[in-house]
Amino acid sequence: MRKILIVGAGQAGLQLALGLQGRGYEVTLMSNRTADEIRDGRVMSTQCMFDTALQHERDLGINFWEEQTPRIEGLGVSVAAPDASRPIDWVGRLDGYAQSVDQRVKMAGWMETFAERGGKLVIHGVAVSDLDYFSRAYDLVLVAAGKGELVSMFRRDASRSPYEAPQRSLAVAYVHGLEPRPESGGRLAVNVNLVPGIGELIVIPTLTTSGPADILFWEGVPGGPLDVFQGVKDPEEQLRLTLDLMRQFTPWEYDRARSVELTDANGTLAGRYAPTVRQGVAELPSGGLVLGVADVVVANDPITGQGSNSAAKCAASYLESITERGDQPFDGAWMQSAFDRYWRIAEPVTQWTNAMLAPPPEHVLQVIGAAGELQPVADRFANGFNDPADYEQWFFDPELAAAYLGEVQAGQAAQSA
Known part of the structure; x- marks a missing residue:
């Protein structure tokens, strides 16, 4: 043997x-x-x-925890404007559900x-x-x-x-008490909130030691307004900072997080790496x-x-x-x-x-914007998280992206004709 x-x-x-x-x-x-x-x-x-x-x-x-772990059926993308409004907001449907186990x-x-x-x-x-x-x-x-x-x-x-250097500062808080998104229709999704030039807030349903919960995860551009967690030792202080930043940059997420509490005293993490x-x-x-x-x-x-x-x-x-x-x-x-x-x-x-x-090129911004109007684009982007190799076929190259969007638009027009 x-x-x-x-x-x-x-x-x-x-x-x-x-x-x-x-x-x-x-x-x-x-x-x-x-x-x-x-x-x-x-x-x-x-x-x-x-x-x-x-x-x-x-x-x-x-897969011992599959039956008790929340089933994530979609992946949503929201983009914050400078006035903290949300001009882009959509959810792509996953072909097979995702799950998160602590x-x-x-x-x-x-x-x-x-x-x-x-x-x-x-x-x-x-x-x-x-x-x-x-x-x-x-x-x-x-x-x-x-x-x-x-x-x-x-x-x-x-x-x-x-x-050669970290591109984001990272701060995580596991919480109970997060309200569902009003528009979710009861379906769970990972929500990726983009704050251009500043960072991202990612919200993930999960299963932790005390049952179903949610992860609030800030990724901040180093030196920017989200880069405030280094040296914070107290978990409650980290949660307070997390919520303060949500109130400022992603108020639609803060609105459902007003009553959250940490899942446990060890439910936070912060750091950075290249x-x-x-x-x-x-x-x-x-x-x-x-x-x-x-x-x-x-x-x-x-x-x-x-x-x-x-x-x-x-x-x-x-x-x-x-x-x-x-x-x-x-x-x-x-x-x-x-x-x-x-x-x-x-x-x-x-x-x-x-x-x-990196800062997104123009064609990527066009794809993210188009996904709000074209559900097949949103769905394909979401399912790329399962198979990232698919992005090579349409997402990275401006010409391939334009051709794909044109195909989807033509298909939608033919269906509605």
């Missing part, structure tokens, strides 16, 4: 560990925290997983499941010097811990990383090799909500690459090929996310 070590117990690490375990591999999983410490700790992300990523969990039979719930539950199924779970921090030993003791070592010393082993790929693509394979001081997983090697800004989706897709891709390898060695050439296979999935995500961080 082949022995595999996974360092890091996030979406990708745990999903891959459970997948390999189910296929008969001897898997060791290392985490720096216990399941209880994760469950009782601070929120870790703003995850919203779309249909393809959710299907990867279903395929492994680890990673404290999911990671703790998956970790316990892995151990219950006979997996070897080691609670201990890992240094580069430890990996030197592990690379000789295991057939394959994968690094899925996206922060700290281990990430620095993987060299930044400048050709794929246009940004979106970075790294080399997929790292060489240890001893000459051993390790393979990077998910945001260890492809860390995009969360503006497009792709982090957990990409992690799930990376785990699924690596699971197939490992299985197909059979008894052959997991050497450097194989590791590079496994990363390259994942990069074919990740590249469109990175391209789209980096584009959304």
